[in-house]
Amino acid sequence: MPLFLLLMPPMLARDFQRDPVSADLLVRVKSLYEEGSWDTIVKLLPASRDYPADMDYYRGMALAGTHRWDEAREAFEAGQNKNRADKRFPLELAGVAFKQGRLFEARSHLRRALNLDPGDSYANDFLATLFLLDQNLEASLKYWNRIGKPFLETVTTPALLVRAAILDRAFAFSPASILRLDDLLTTRSRLNSMEIFPRYRFELVPRPDNKFDLAFRCVERNGLGNSWLEGLLSLFRGIPYQTVHPEFFNLKGSAVNWVSLVRFDAQKRRLYSSLSGPLGADPKWRYRVYVDGRKENWDVSRTSRSPALAAGDIALQSVSGGAEIQSTVNGLWRWKSGLSLTHRKFRRATPEDEIDGSLFTQGFSLKNHLRVDRQLLLVPERRLTVNSFANWELAKILAVPHDAFARVSGGLELQWHPFARGDDYTLMGRFGAGKTLGRAPFDELFNLGQERDTDLYLRGHRGTRAGKKGNSPLGRDYLLWNWEFDRVVYAHSRFDLRLGPVIDTGRVYDRFGNFGSDKWLWDAGIQARVRIQNRLTLILTIGKDLRAGREAFHFNAAR
Numbered sequence: 001m002p003l004f005l006l007l008m009p010p011m012l013a014r015d016f017q018r019d020p021v022s023a024d025l026l027v028r029v030k031s032l033y034e035e036g037s038w039d040t041i042v043k044l045l046p047a048s049r050d051y052p053a054d055m056d057y058y059r060g061m062a063l064a065g066t067h068r069w070d071e072a073r074e075a076f077e078a079g080q081n082k083n084r085a086d087k088r089f090p091l092e093l094a095g096v097a098f099k100q101g102r103l104f105e106a107r108s109h110l111r112r113a114l115n116l117d118p119g120d121s122y123a124n125d126f127l128a129t130l131f132l133l134d135q136n137l138e139a140s141l142k143y144w145n146r147i148g149k150p151f152l153e154t155v156t157t158p159a160l161l162v163r164a165a166i167l168d169r170a171f172a173f174s175p176a177s178i179l180r181l182d183d184l185l186t187t188r189s190r191l192n193s194m195e196i197f198p199r200y201r202f203e204l205v206p207r208p209d210n211k212f213d214l215a216f217r218c219v220e221r222n223g224l225g226n227s228w229l230e231g232l233l234s235l236f237r238g239i240p241y242q243t244v245h246p247e248f249f250n251l252k253g254s255a256v257n258w259v260s261l262v263r264f265d266a267q268k269r270r271l272y273s274s275l276s277g278p279l280g281a282d283p284k285w286r287y288r289v290y291v292d293g294r295k296e297n298w299d300v301s302r303t304s305r306s307p308a309l310a311a312g313d314i315a316l317q318s319v320s321g322g323a324e325i326q327s328t329v330n331g332l333w334r335w336k337s338g339l340s341l342t343h344r345k346f347r348r349a350t351p352e353d354e355i356d357g358s359l360f361t362q363g364f365s366l367k368n369h370l371r372v373d374r375q376l377l378l379v380p381e382r383r384l385t386v387n388s389f390a391n392w393e394l395a396k397i398l399a400v401p402h403d404a405f406a407r408v409s410g411g412l413e414l415q416w417h418p419f420a421r422g423d424d425y426t427l428m429g430r431f432g433a434g435k436t437l438g439r440a441p442f443d444e445l446f447n448l449g450q451e452r453d454t455d456l457y458l459r460g461h462r463g464t465r466a467g468k469k470g471n472s473p474l475g476r477d478y479l480l481w482n483w484e485f486d487r488v489v490y491a492h493s494r495f496d497l498r499l500g501p502v503i504d505t506g507r508v509y510d511r512f513g514n515f516g517s518d519k520w521l522w523d524a525g526i527q528a529r530v531r532i533q534n535r536l537t538l539i540l541t542i543g544k545d546l547r548a549g550r551e552a553f554h555f556n557a558a559r
Contacts, residue, residue: 029058038065047071053083060092069096087116091123103130104420107381114143121147131381134421137202138380141181150204150212152179157216162196163253163281170194170283179204179214185331185378190283193328195257195276196221196250198535198559219535221249221257221559233536237557241265241452247559255283267467269295270453279325286326288338293319298470306514314360314470315347316443324369337370344443358439359514363399365441376412383417391434397441405438409446424488426498429481432456436476445515446478448508450543450554457482458504459543460523462552474515475508484527498529502543522546535559 025044032041041062045055056079063072073096080089094109110127113120124143131139144150155175157167170190172183184202191197200218207213224247225231238245242265248258256277263270274290294316301312324338346360370392377386390410397403411432418425434446447454449472451463458472458480465471486500504523510516525543532538541554 026054029055033058033061036065038062042066042068047074049078051078053079053086053089056082057086057088057092064092064096064099067099069100072096085116087113087120087123090116091120091126094123094126098130103133106130107420111381119146125149132204135201136380136383136420137204138181138184138378139383140204141179141184142380145178145181148178150179151210152177152214153207153209153211154213155216156213158218160218160220161222161253162194162220162250162255166194166253166255166278166281166283169281173214179212181380182331185375186328187331189328189331189334193286193326193334194255194278194283196255223248223250230535233532234559237536237559238263240555240557251277254278254281265467267297267464268453268469284328286328287323288326289321289323291319291321297468299465299468300470300474300515302465302471303474304515305510309514311348312470313348314442316344317346318342318344318443322367332375333373335370335372337368340367340369341365342367344441346442358400358403359442359512361397361400361403361439361441363397365395365397367393367395369393383420385415387413389413395440395444403439405436405440405444407434407436407440407444409434425485426487427483427485429483431482432478432480434478439512440476445474445476445510446508448473448475448478448480448506448521450541450552452556456480456506458506458521458523458545459502459525459527459541459554460504460545460550460552461521461543462550462554473508473517473521475510475517476512476515477509478506480504480506486527486529495530495532498531500527501525502527502541504543519547525552 029041029044032044041058045051045059045062051059056075060072060075060079063075073093076089076093076096079086080093083089090109090113094106094113097103097106097109107127107130110123110130113123114127117123124146128140128143128149131143152173152175155171155173160167170187172186172190173179191200197218197220200216203215203217205213205215225234234247235244243261243263246260246262250257254277256275258273258275260273261270271293272290274288276286276288279285279287296316298314298316299312300309300314304310304312320340320342322338322340324336326334326336328334342365343363344365345362348360372390374388375385376388377384388410391408393407395405409432411430414429416427417423418427436444446456447463448456448458449461449463450457450459451469451472454463456478461472463469463472482502482504484500484502486498488496489499490497502525505520507520508515508517523543523545525541527539527541530538537558539556539558543552544550545552
């Protein structure tokens with residue numbers, strides 16, 4: 001019988017499934033498969049394009065059983081081409097790819113199997129395990145949660161100074177339960193809001209009983225620093241630009257932080273101080289009170305479009321104080337709202353009657369602000385995240401009856417790691433837009449450029465000239481795109497160096513004609529980041545204004 005089948009003409013073999021002799025062979029092959037007689041099956045089913053899909057499957061399984069991976073892959077691919085609705089073939093192709101170390105290919109086959117049957121336990125478990133090997137916990141949970149895994153036996157944390165009750169409330173999950181992706185995202189959002197863990201990760205460790213232990217690994221900020229050297233580096237990191245940063249984190253383990261800044265630059269003095277902490281020892285809610293004083297000299301001779309401001313010199317003194325409440329609703333939503341009171345005073349060379357006086361209105365103003373952040377897209381298996389943000393500010397100039405203004409802004413932020421593991425390559429993008437309603441004072445204008453007091457970057461436009469602010473585009477409305485791509489070019493146990501290009505483009509508008517830009521602005525440059533022991537990051541940016549041909553150099557140091 002086997003010899004007859006092996007010598008069967010191709011035309012008859014195409015009707016293999018309808019041939020009673022073929023059916024007998026299939027029964028025998030299944031019996032041999034259950035016995036694990038791989039060599040016998042391989043001899044019984046030599047390579048042929050004319051087998052039905054079932055025979056390709058058993059031949060592939062027998063070849064895999066004898067570790068003949070390339071031949072097994074060919075058999076499974078042949079069967080898949082004949083029956084693309086059979087999930088067994090992508091599942092076994094994934095197993096072969098895994099054995100050969102081709103993890104990307106294995107994940108692709110498993111995703112195809114899950115397209116055919118999203119609830120397949122084996123495929124979900126296999127794919128989740130592959131992502132765990134890549135240290136991609138979010139992607140692992142996405143697929144494990146479909147089948148009621150992983151079950152946490154214990155949650156361990158290192159010896160930390162923050163109070164255990166506060167940290168426990170930050171964790172949205174607990175031992176003896178299933179770790180859900182939503183709970184992990186909520187926990188991350190709460191930990192980020194505490195501002196005492198600059199670096200952390202969760203490590204899922206399998207147990208022999210098919211359960212898991214979850215370990216929290218972190219670097220904790222405490223006091224001025226965890227060592228005298230760290231404290232000095234943090235305090236004096238801004239010395240190159242005449243700034244010191246007195247900071248104290250995690251006061252007595254309460255997650256209360258005092259952050260301040262003292263800038264003694266003669267052209268732009270600033271004193272800022274804030275105190276923040278969890279409300280009722282609950283990291284879901286956080287308060288912040290702050291004071292911000294500035295004494296700055298501005299030169300807008302290059303950016304103003306009004307002849308009345310041709311002299312350019314503006315002196316600004318302002319003091320602001322405020323309080324805000326922040327809520328981390330879950331891993332997708334968070335918001336904050338607050339009130340602030342500001343007193344401002346201007347001195348300029350332009351006579352009062354030559355320019356719109358509302359631009360330099362002095363005295364007190366009261367402002368309410370609201371910010372909402374929402375994660376729009378998370379594709380953990382692709383390591384892609386898209387977040388959105390929206391800001392609303394409504395202010396009243398107390399010195400002028402019925403004089404109010406508002407600012408609205410919002411945008412999208414994208415982050416993508418193109419490789420399955422690690423962060424050696426990172427692409428980041430940001431789109432933002434803002435609009436001013438009413439007549440806002442000068443210091444409420446949007447400022448685009450390379451300047452320390454703005455996050456609206458045009459990295460080819462230097463924000464200061466001779467130390468004075470006002471050298472970069474100003475306006476009441478703006479559109480802005482930022483892109484940057486970096487890669488690790490050198491890695492050491494104590495520091496790493498990242499390098500990559502940056503591209504910025506945008507435009508600023510002013511319907512009153514005092515500021516704004518005539519054309520779209522385009523900047524390009526290169527940026528280097530040196531991260532030292534995961535505690536201090538030095539950033540050097542060299543940008544070029546592609547329209548004007550001017551360069552801008554910027555250095556910053558951040559914790």
